[in-house]
Amino acid sequence: MRKRWLWLICSFLAIYLVNFLIPRLMPGDPFRYTSSVSGDDLDAGYSAEQVEQLRAYYRLDEPLAGQLLDSTARALRGDLGDSIYYKKPVAEVLAERLPWSLGLMAASLAVSLTAGTVFALWAARRRNADRVLYPVCSVLAEVPAFLLGVLLLFLVAARVRWIPLSGGVTPFARHADFGERLSDLLIHALMPLCTMVLAQLPQFFFTARACFLSELEKPYLLAARAKGLREGRIRFHYLLKNSAAALVARIFLSVSTAVGATLLVENVFAYPGIGRVLREAVAYRDFPMIQGVFLISSLLVLVCLFLADRINGDSAGGEG
Numbered sequence: 001m002r003k004r005w006l007w008l009i010c011s012f013l014a015i016y017l018v019n020f021l022i023p024r025l026m027p028g029d030p031f032r033y034t035s036s037v038s039g040d041d042l043d044a045g046y047s048a049e050q051v052e053q054l055r056a057y058y059r060l061d062e063p064l065a066g067q068l069l070d071s072t073a074r075a076l077r078g079d080l081g082d083s084i085y086y087k088k089p090v091a092e093v094l095a096e097r098l099p100w101s102l103g104l105m106a107a108s109l110a111v112s113l114t115a116g117t118v119f120a121l122w123a124a125r126r127r128n129a130d131r132v133l134y135p136v137c138s139v140l141a142e143v144p145a146f147l148l149g150v151l152l153l154f155l156v157a158a159r160v161r162w163i164p165l166s167g168g169v170t171p172f173a174r175h176a177d178f179g180e181r182l183s184d185l186l187i188h189a190l191m192p193l194c195t196m197v198l199a200q201l202p203q204f205f206f207t208a209r210a211c212f213l214s215e216l217e218k219p220y221l222l223a224a225r226a227k228g229l230r231e232g233r234i235r236f237h238y239l240l241k242n243s244a245a246a247l248v249a250r251i252f253l254s255v256s257t258a259v260g261a262t263l264l265v266e267n268v269f270a271y272p273g274i275g276r277v278l279r280e281a282v283a284y285r286d287f288p289m290i291q292g293v294f295l296i297s298s299l300l301v302l303v304c305l306f307l308a309d310r311i312n313g314d315s316a317g318g319e320g
Helices: 002-025 048-057 064-076 090-125 127-142 145-157 178-216 219-226 231-268 274-283 287-319
Strands: none
Touching (some): 090 178, 090 231, 127 178, 145 178
16 A cells, blocks of 8 residues: 555656656747747747746746746645736636536546446347447547547538537527526537547447456356346346446546547637647646646546556455
8 A cells, every 4th residue: 555655656746847847848938939839929029128027927037946846835835826828827727627628528438438338238248249349449449539529520510500610608608597508518518528438438348348258257147047037137237246346447547548638629629628728838838837737637647547556456355
């Protein structure tokens, strides 16, 4: 147990250090940088004195060691600094955008788990279904999430008039009640959610399939059939019950890929989550915002990996 905690702490410290250094090693200056990405001229005509004042305000005029100590001390107090681009605290921006991303990730993981498990049960029951589902999921597993999003954007959203092409809610819309607003939110989340589900479903399918095929070879299932239990009860009760730990662990393991996919998919559909915030932060060299996004993402991934390790360890200990 101590080794796990030590691994978690050391991993976080290493990620925090890399997260601090990489933005500052990027070419360009936050206050005198012409974006080669968007084509916007970011030089606001600041004088040399104004630039120095801004650098001092954001503590970018100090040596790297001093910036690291100051950033660490402020992060321990819950202060992630002020955004250079948004002109307000990083924590405030993340508090506004993070619910969009967390909602998308949670919904996609839930739907992917359900669909992957159902398909795996179907494949375990019917060999013909397995011959189709296995290669299809193998192909989907190799396609990047952002490419799936682009394909859905052009092949589905652009051809169906009631599906929005971008955004998280209809601009300037006045909703009569909560139900109408919820409907608007769900319609806008449809394409990003479908993209995330297609990207994550293969992981759950392969995990559930491997668990089910392993359980089908065990003697207790032969005994259950000898007792006259129905096949449906055997598969849904025994298979799911004994594979539950692996599937729950798979959820936590999939959070890391879900975070990466969300950051990319949100930019494809202009969804108002932390993915768009990160893109803008990188384009405008907003060092505090880049650090804040990666810090929250890293914490989420590390905690989920730790929980998955605990679940797998407890499961192995129980079997032993």
